[in-house]
Amino acid sequence: MHSSFMPPRQVKIGDAAAFVGSTPRAIRHYHEIGLLPEPERGGDDRRRYGYEDMIRLLWIRRMADAGIALDEIRDAFTSDTASATADSGEDIAGILERLEETLAEREAELRRQRTAVQRMRTEGSRMGLLSDFVTERLKSLPEGSLRQDDLDTLLVTERIFGPLGAAVQATRFIALATHPALRADSDRIDAAEEALDDGVAVDDPRVAQVAAERHAFENALHAVIEESGLDKDDEALFDAWDTLHPATDDDDGGRREAGSMSAFEAIGKMPYDFSPARLRCMELAEELSARDWGNARR
Incomplete structure (x- = not known):
């Protein structure tokens, strides 16, 4: 005996949602983002969904359940519209590919x-935030010999000048970590510079005094770096970097992150709470270094 049941030619949104295992709200969202074209409406001004609409809803639901983002599903369907044929299986195969x-x-x-996360856990949270090229430079140091401020400074330097710049700067912290007396002098001068706060005038005698102490310390640090052979390691760093990242006419050898701002732009966006007196102290120290360099060339 033949059944008298006749399937509907179109269904309302509630029935469509129930059939595909979704919700009316989700289907309305598909319309809003352009994933599912708006269907025609019946005499009661309600949406009506036909066979092709249901097929598309089923595919959308399967793809979404597989973890595919709705935007990706939409883009895949949209890009396939121009080449759509009567054989929807071919269209779906291309989409899935x-x-x-x-x-x-x-x-x-x-x-x-x-x-990256595993590396951070292995190296330590702060050390692991630095690139392999920088941490490799620091691996010879005893655990805990680097300070948090050292690693913070290297992180900032790597952002501005790239891994090579940070790896070269790491030489400074290696020298400080392995020479306690030098580290003590560094701490003393750092404290003296920090004392040049907003309450100190730029022409205060202490500004020039601290600048001279900073200049003398930097010379002592440079001498230790040379005596210990760390400067030779720096030369090897450049060779190793050039081998890993050969420069082309269009780049700087990969020294900065891809798509990053220039060093000048980056420096201008990194805030430092330095007083005018401390900035003047830094200028004076640089002038002393430039004078030494000029005298050495004569």
């Missing part, structure tokens, strides 16, 4: 992120 490529890229990014 492109989505598979997207998922592969996402998996690679997730692997990269997981590796």
